[in-house]
Structure formats: structure tokens, C-alpha cells
Amino acid sequence: MPKTLEPIKIKREAELREAFLKEVIGMPHGEKIKNCIQCGTCTGACPVSRWMDITPRQVVALFRAGMIEEILHSRTIWICASCYACRVRCPSGIKVTETLYALKRLAIDKKIFPKRFPVHVLSEAFVSNLQKYGRNFELGLGIRYYLATNPLKLMSGARFGLSMMKRGRMAIRPSKIKKVREVRAIINRARELEGI
Amino acid sequence: MEFAYYPGCSLEHTGKPYDQSVREVFKTLGITLREIEDWNCCGATMYMSISKTIAYAVTARNLAIAQTMGCDICAPCNSCYTILRKANRYIAWDPKVRDKIRSALKAANLTYDGHVDVRHPLDILVNDIGLDTIEKRAKKYFDGLRVAPYYGCQIVRPVKHFDELDDPMTMDHLLSALGANVVPFADKVRCCGGMLMTTYEEIALDLNNELLLNAEEGGAEIIATACPLCQMNLEGYQAKINEKYHTNHSMPIVYFTQLLGLALGIEAGKLGMDTLLVKPKDLKLKSKDKKVAA
Numbered sequence: 001m002p003k004t005l006e007p008i009k010i011k012r013e014a015e016l017r018e019a020f021l022k023e024v025i026g027m028p029h030g031e032k033i034k035n036c037i038q039c040g041t042c043t044g045a046c047p048v049s050r051w052m053d054i055t056p057r058q059v060v061a062l063f064r065a066g067m068i069e070e071i072l073h074s075r076t077i078w079i080c081a082s083c084y085a086c087r088v089r090c091p092s093g094i095k096v097t098e099t100l101y102a103l104k105r106l107a108i109d110k111k112i113f114p115k116r117f118p119v120h121v122l123s124e125a126f127v128s129n130l131q132k133y134g135r136n137f138e139l140g141l142g143i144r145y146y147l148a149t150n151p152l153k154l155m156s157g158a159r160f161g162l163s164m165m166k167r168g169r170m171a172i173r174p175s176k177i178k179k180v181r182e183v184r185a186i187i188n189r190a191r192e193l194e195g196i
Numbered sequence: 197m198e199f200a201y202y203p204g205c206s207l208e209h210t211g212k213p214y215d216q217s218v219r220e221v222f223k224t225l226g227i228t229l230r231e232i233e234d235w236n237c238c239g240a241t242m243y244m245s246i247s248k249t250i251a252y253a254v255t256a257r258n259l260a261i262a263q264t265m266g267c268d269i270c271a272p273c274n275s276c277y278t279i280l281r282k283a284n285r286y287i288a289w290d291p292k293v294r295d296k297i298r299s300a301l302k303a304a305n306l307t308y309d310g311h312v313d314v315r316h317p318l319d320i321l322v323n324d325i326g327l328d329t330i331e332k333r334a335k336k337y338f339d340g341l342r343v344a345p346y347y348g349c350q351i352v353r354p355v356k357h358f359d360e361l362d363d364p365m366t367m368d369h370l371l372s373a374l375g376a377n378v379v380p381f382a383d384k385v386r387c388c389g390g391m392l393m394t395t396y397e398e399i400a401l402d403l404n405n406e407l408l409l410n411a412e413e414g415g416a417e418i419i420a421t422a423c424p425l426c427q428m429n430l431e432g433y434q435a436k437i438n439e440k441y442h443t444n445h446s447m448p449i450v451y452f453t454q455l456l457g458l459a460l461g462i463e464a465g466k467l468g469m470d471t472l473l474v475k476p477k478d479l480k481l482k483s484k485d486k487k488v489a490a
Contacts, residue, residue, distance in 0.1 A: 028289040047387045051399050078394060082241050083349035083387030088361045097354065103247045116393040119245075126242040130254065134236040136205035160432060164210060167225060167471035171209050177234045182304035183257065183360045190253035191302035 016029065017068050023062075035092040036060045040087035042096050052076040056086050056096050063099065073108045076100070078119045109122050121148045131184060134177035139170055197324065199315070200262040202280070204424075205237050206273050208407035210432075211424025213468025217270050218317050220467055225325055225461050228268060232261050238276040241391065252293060253265065253285040253300035256472035260301055262309040268313040272453075274423035275390070279348035280314040285355065291463060316351060317453065318422050319358040322366045327373045328339060335461035337375030339480040341454070344381040344416035345371060346407070346430075347399035348423040352385055361385075367452055374459045375482075379414040382408050390430045404429050405437045408445045418476055420452040427451060431473050448476040455479075 023030050042056035043049045049056060062070050071077065077100055084094040107113060125144040129137045139149050139161060146150040146154045164170035177183070222229050235258050259280065271277040286293045287310040296308070301308055310429035318489050321330065329474035338408045345367040352364050359366045364385065388407065389400035407430060422428045431449040433444050438445055449471065457467040457482055464470065 003303075028286070046394070047403060048389070049398055051396070070346075079392070080391045080397065081245070081387050081388075081392050084353035085349065085385075085387065087354045097352075097396060097465075100362075101248075105212045105228040105429050107247065108246055122391065122395055123242045123245055126240070127246060128235050130239065135208070136237050136240075138205075138209055144393075144438055156436075163473065167473070169210050169212050169471055177236055179234050179304075183236050183254065185248050186257055186300045186306075187330070190296065190300040191247065192248040193299060196249050 017066060018051045020068060020102070020106055021066065024099055027095070027098060027102075029093060029095055030098075032093045033060060034104050036094055037092060039091065041091060042094075045085040045089040047083065047085065048079050048081060051079055056100075059100065059103075060094065060096065063103075065069070068106070070112070071103050072112045073131070077104045077107060078113075078117075080104075086150075102156065111139065116149055118145075121145055129174070131187060132176075132180070133174045134180040134183045135172035135175055136173075139172065140174060147190075197226070197288050197320075198230065199226040200265045200267050200270050200312070201231045201278060202235055202238075202258055202262070202271045203231065203313075204271065204273040204276035205277075206214070206424035206428070210428050211273065212469050213454060214272055214411050214424050214427070214451045216466065216468040217457045218270075220462050221321070221453050221457045222270075224329050224457070224462060225321070227325070228305070230265060230267070232258055232269070235261065238279045240275050240279060244279070244293055249280075249293075249296050249300065251332060252283045252286060252297050255279050256287075256297045256301055256308050257304065257306060257379070259283065259310075259312050259314075260306040261470065262312045262458055263308055266278055272317050272422075273425075274316075274348045274350040275425060277314060277316050277470075278353070279355070281355075284312070284314060285311060285424045316358070316422070318351070318370070319329075319364055321456070323358060327369060330456070331373045333339055334374060334459040334484065336459050336483055338371075338375045338377055338428070338455065338459065338479050339482045341373050341375070341472070341480045342379050342410035342415050342417045343376045344414055344419045345384055345397060345452075346381065346411070346419050346421045346426060347384050348426040349387040349423065351422055367420065367422065370452065371455065376455070379411075380415050381411055381416065382415050383410045388423075388426045390425050390429075392431060393429050400429060401433060401437055401440055404433055405441050405443065405445075408434070409443070410435050410445055412445070413449065416447070417448060418479075420450055420455055422452055434474060446474060448472060448474045450476065455467065 040057045239254045388402045392399035
């Protein structure tokens, strides 16, 4: 890209950042993020903070400093399993989980993740099931996921799938709803409304 | 008493025993469950990570259909339960979200006013039916069976509903009423990792190993769950955990509704007990008549 275009890009980034900050602060109780006292209760309450490169407390600090990019490139947003432990323990009532969801959405939107990234592969497969059938299809999801991320794991996955199938706990075919068109119409309309 | 039943995708297959036991227990206790016709996936945490509007709108289709049925929803899966409730909450809180959901539903000729309550079977059983009634109706009891009550995370969070956020007791009381010895279990609302078992297996294995170790340390012979994802992670990956951590876990993971069903005298097969991967050895299930005779 020619160098002359750079300032424009930076300006856009800044605008995006501002819009994003506004979105998070604008959600119900979102403004409470301004009340963070950096006590670290969120990090202590989080069952997976041990594996994070940026702890939930640091996420809030970086967020408030406007350093969104740092968080978007972290492993943290993908590790959060949305258990809401941070959210209920926070003495300032900050919606940490919702903030992480918003950051995850932004990262997916801007495609900030490695190629064949497991989290993205899984959510793509999940979403495509929902659009095709209206419901999740566990077997199809598993096969698609492992083929795209780690085909070697298909073997152990297959063993598990078979043992579940024997017990009637895994279906070979997806269960498709009758009015899947309705679901698609809702999704399409909602997609148009997302940015507004 | 009647509810619009939302089983959710997990309960169709991997969580089948949960579906079977909820239906059987409710039938026995005289609660009618009318399955929401042609329900769709709630979107789970997946859609929330991609698009907030789509996530709410997809979930709301189920709420809209339930509205036409004229009764509240019963949703046994913790994840569905929390997503459906969250959609309701944001519809009430945020006019922008509400308008977008309305507009998206309109594309399918559906409407939703935001007034269908979403209830968990644990809440309905203990708070609507009541422990007294359940105790009276029980034909059998678990003679001191040491159970760890595992609620999972999303059943009580993020907003307080029918039980405490940090130390819920509903399931404890229910299991005690059935004669079980509910052991102390500090991890009762600690996350099992959910989908991390697929995306970051090493993290989820560690989380579940800890849950199993802590339940064992409390003296549990069995873990009772209220969520198909917790059940699946704890039960389905025990062999893998044993291999990785050189442990000897052999912990049966059952749904609380399976235990309740057995106490109500429902046949084990109808409750999906035969489809468990780790079978309970001895549930210490005794007939109440004998207790009286003794």
C-alpha cells in the first residue's frame, strides 16, 4: 500500500476505536467500566485467567486507556468461556464478560486471528449448521472442526462419537427444522440491522 | 401447571438422558410440558461472539413462538437458559436492541413483547412444586449416597434469579430431601470450560480434572449436574483426563433429574440411566416402605 494512504487508515482506526468504546460504554450499565479500581477481583475469580496472556484486570485497564489493539491480539478474548464469574464478583459492577464478547466480535469482524484458528473454525461451523438446519448438528460440527484444524484428532473423536452413538446419544443425520427459511430470514434481517 | 418446553440441541442427542428424565419427572409430578413447535438453536455463546443482533434475534424466535402458546418456557440446558433470559433482559433494558429484535422477527412474521418468563427445571421443581410435595411423592430414597451438587456457571449467573450467585442451595436441598448426603463442594458453580473442550482442550481437561479431584476430596461418590455441557465434559473426557494426569477417576456424572426420577419410582431405563458412559455402581436406593417397617 502506498505510504500516502497511511494517515487515512490511521484516522479510520481511530474512528473505529472511538465508535467501539462508545458501543461498550453505551450498553446498559456499560458506563461502570469507568469505575474500575484495578483490584483484580475479576482475575482472581476467573477460572481460566492462568492461561491468559492479558488478565481480565489488565483488559479493563487497556480498554480504558484506549489500547484496544493490544487486547484484540491477545489470547485472552478466545479463552474466556463466558462463565460470568468476573461479572458477579466485580465490586464496581463492571460487565467484564460483555466487554470481552464485544472485543471478540470486533476481532472476528476485523479478522484478527491466525489462519485455521480453532475458535473461528468452530464458530463458523456452528453458525453454518444453524443456517442450514436451524439446529446444531454435533457430529457434523465435530467432523468439520477437526478436518479444518487437526485431522489427526479425528481418530480419537471418532472413538468417542461411536461410543455415544451406541448409547443413542449421537445422531448420524442432522435434525432439520421445518421452517428453516424463517430462521434464515431473521438472520438476514438482523445482519442488516447489526451496524445501525 | 404448564410450560412451553425448550429442550435445545444438546438435549436431542448428547444430553438425551437429561431430556428423558426431565420429561418423565415432570409427567409424574403432573406438570405439562408442551414442546415449542419447530424450535431453533438458541445460538449459544457462538453467535454472541459473532453478532449480537443475530444472536438475540435467533433466540427470540423461540420466545415469540412460546408467546403464542401462552405459557412460560422451561429450558433445562444452562446455556440455552442463560441466552434466552439474556435476550429478555436486553429487550427490557435496551430500546435499541428491542427494536432490532422486533424488526428481525418481523421478517418471519413473528412478534414478541418480552413477557415470556424463562425458567429452569430445578427452579420449577423446588420453588413451584416444592420439596414437601416431592418428598411425599418419593417412593424411594438414596440412603446416604454421597453426592456433589454441580450447578455449573450459567444457571445462576450473571444476574441473580432463583438462587444465590456464589453458593446456590436449591439442588443441595432437593438432593437432601431425597435422602442423599450432599457433600461440601466449593466448585459447585465453577465453570467446566464449555466449548473450550473443543477449542483449547488442554485448558478444559485441567478444569475438569480439578472439578473431579475436588468432588472426590469432598467424599463424593457421584456428581449431579443440571447442564448438558457440564455433564458431557465431566463424563465424556474422564478417560482422557485419567490418561493425561495419571488419575483414577471413575465418577458417575448424572443429571439431578435422573436421581429425582429414580426416587419417584420411575424405571431406570426411562431415565436414560443405561446410556451413561460411567455407570454408578451402587446408588444405595432403598424403598421407603422398608424404612417404615424397620
